[in-house]
Structure formats: C-alpha cells, structure tokens
Amino acid sequence: MSSPNVAVNALILVFRSRISGGTEPQGYFDNWSDSLKPLQCEGGPPNALTNKDLSGKNDFWFSWMPPDVPEIDVALKGTFVVNNEYWYDIEIGSAFPVDEFPVSMEGCGQVKSCVTLSRTRTKCEKASRCDLTVTYSLSADNRTLEVTMGGVASMAGRYLAIAFTNDSESLKSASIFACTRTERLAEVRHFTLADDKSMPMETNQVLGNTAFEQDGERVWCRFETPVRVAGFDLSVPLYQVYFWAGQIEMSPPYKTSKEPIQVGVAQHSRLTSASSRESAPVLAVLVSGLMAAILLRPMS
Secondary structure, eight states: OBOTTOOBSEEEEEEEESSSOOOSBOSEEEEEOTTEEEEOOTTSOOOEEEESSSSOBSBOOEEEEOOSSSOOOEEEEEEEEETTEEEEEEEEEEOOOOOOOSOOOTTBTTTBEEEEEOSSOSOOOSGGGOSEEEEEEEOTTSSEEEEEEEEEOOSTTOEEEEEEESOTTTOTTEEEEEEEEOSSSEEEEEEEEOOTTSOOEEOOOOOEEEEEEEETTEEEEEEEEESEETTEETTSOBEEEEEEEOTTOSSOOEEEESSOBOTTSOOEEEEOTTSEEOOHHHHHHHHHHHHHHHHHSOOO
8 A cells, every 4th residue: 555645654454344334353464564563352363453653654565364254345444643634444445356365264273174284384374384285174064075275386297185094004095186286277186096006096076166376386276075975985084194296206295194084073283293194105106196197197
C-alpha cells in the first residue's frame, strides 16, 4: 500500500467478513514491513497490524492468510491518524482474489490434519517455510479424503509424495499419491506398491477437484480421493510416509510416522529426525520406481 501525498502516523489494519457483518478479525497476517507490528489476542494469531512508531509512513506492505472456510468474502478495514485527523473504520478494499496456496495452517489438529516437515529447521510453523506440507480431512459423509500437499520441487520432474501402508518396513500394499512438477504447472498421480521387491505401478484412479500451482521453487497440488477403493481402505489406521525427490536422487529426504494414523482423527504432526523412522533400502526401491514412471511419461 502506498500514498505519496499522505503520510500516515498511526494505523490499525484488519480483515473482517462481509458475509456475516461480524466484527471478528478474519485470517491472520503472515508477514509485514518493518514499519508495522502485529496485534493479537493472547495465544492467538497476528490478526491485525499497527504502527511501530508515530513517524509518517507513505508506504508499507503485508501478506495475509485467509481463513480456512469454503467461501471467503472479506474487506480490509483501516483506522488511521494523519497529522491531527482521525479516520475511523475505512473500507480500503474488498472482493480480493484469494490464492489458496500456500495452504492455510489454521484449524490444524482441530478440523483437519496437518503434517509439516523441514530439512534444516527444527520447526516450520508456516507452510511457505516447510520443505513439505500435507493437510487432509474427511468429507462430511466420510467417503472422500481431501488432500493438499506442497513443498520444494524446483524443476520439472521433481515431486512430493505421501504413501499409506499397513507395513512400515516393506511398504506392502502401499497407496502412493505423488504431486509432480511439470514444465508449466503440476499434476497428481496415483501409484500402488505390492511390496519392497516390486516397482510402483501407476493406476488410472480418478482424483476429483484437482488444483495446482507453481510458486518459485515450490509446487502445490490439491485433490480428492475416495476413502475406499478396490483393495484399499484409507479409513483404517495406516502408516504414512512423506518424501520428496528429483529425477536423479536415489536417497531422497523422507519421514515415516512412528505409528499408524487414522485420517478421521485430526492432528498436527511436526516431524523431525527424532519423531520419525527411516528405512532407506525400501525407499530406494520406491523412489527409483517412481522416477522411472515419471520419466517415461512426457511432462505437460
């Protein structure tokens, strides 16, 4: 935001719902310029911004994460002090085009499950800073699993994946969903794995409500999959394996959940080297098979 002819001395910025007409702040601020600082309730997210000092400000910037709700219709409201004038509850803008990626972490462990993972950080609270982020939740009728995954995949052919299996040692009968970066965007592909001595086989499983995005080095995929398909049931507790790799990586980074996870029970998993297990030989077979399948199919 900039105003070359007006210098603002003090301000408060907040997003509010236009649908309900309520006064509760919506979403939260993810980043902001040095001239601003966040306001928040104790233990809550930074859902408003104010000035650091009373110096005149002609421009400032921020990024904002929308609430995790089906329909987003918000207005940016501001209160300003300019010299001796006080401007209260000014609607700055509305009808914003909202980018759904990176995925919001609001509601993790409450209304949806979230997994965040980083190579170098001890934690990554923001999806935009994690090497891999997965969120998922069951539909109201418990028949569909809604999944969003994203992370670092800097060039075409690199991918992120989540595998579900009842055998964390051999990945027997694993169901694998891979988010693969293409030249122009991304795609989701589904594989099955008989066991650690087999190569992953791509299926023709239809995935619904797909959405994709590239953002610098990161890629995002969203999709829906039936909870129960022939020969596999995602509703039962299963181990989860999260990994990401490139076309020539034979020992890529990955994590495996310590225990089987039930997708219908919302939780927030922040995986570190101490909170997950590894099984390199099995993963090497899986990754080489996925790479072969990806390379044999032309990138769109």
